């Protein structure tokens with residue numbers, strides 16, 4: 555039997571959303587350390603949220619956009635993270651992995667199947683849409699990719715599908731893309747930066763329910 559689809563709930567800012575992600579069995583939760591995001595948290599806020607997390611619960615992923623080493627180091631001084639999600643060129647993401655000795659998920663924007671990487675020296679890939687023109691951030695824009703693009707892709711490392719997923723679309727996205735894991739932020743919010751516990755519950759249940767049945 556195929557393993558259950560992995561689920562990452564990203565951009566947690568408040569205890570209610572975090573508690574729902576834990577209660578419903580998320581595999582990863584994400585803290586956004588990018589000041590221009592409505593989901594940004596400070597290292598101290600992330601540490602306070604992380605203190606609610608049980609041993610053996612979701613892994614904590616820190617999301618950084620073109621970070622310098624000092625920013626990552628200061629964050630890790632405040633909060634223990636299990637991995638990093640990095641928006642930067644691959645060479646820089648590799649440097650970060652070497653320096654901090656943490657697994658790195660490399661965010662890759664795709665428009666066509668040709669954008670799907672054939673190789674990667676990182677630990678995982680987050681496959682999402684490119685940001686729309688004029689966007690102030692490279693992700694978290696509620697923009698889906700064409701879910702059929704990865705269907706025949708031979709992914710070189712573990713990957714997750716992100717971008718514009720919702721409780722109503724995630725099962726179809728999994729079925730069409732073949733994604734082994736999914737990542738959501740805006741699709742489980744009542745307003746930017748505010749997670750909705752019921753949407754988180756529905757999203758995780760829908761992602762876990764297995765193969766999507768074509769109508």
Ligand SMILES: O=C(O)c1ccccc1N[C@@H]1O[C@H](COP(=O)(O)O)[C@@H](O)[C@H]1O
Pocket residue numbers: 564565584586588591592593617619641680682691692693694695696697716717718719737738739740741
């Ligand atoms: O969420 C943000 O504000 C954000 C800022 C900068 C880079 C990435 C960001 N979010 C990540 O983007 C994907 C898709 O999110 P969405 O479901 O479309 O909102 C996901 O990994 C978010 O964590």
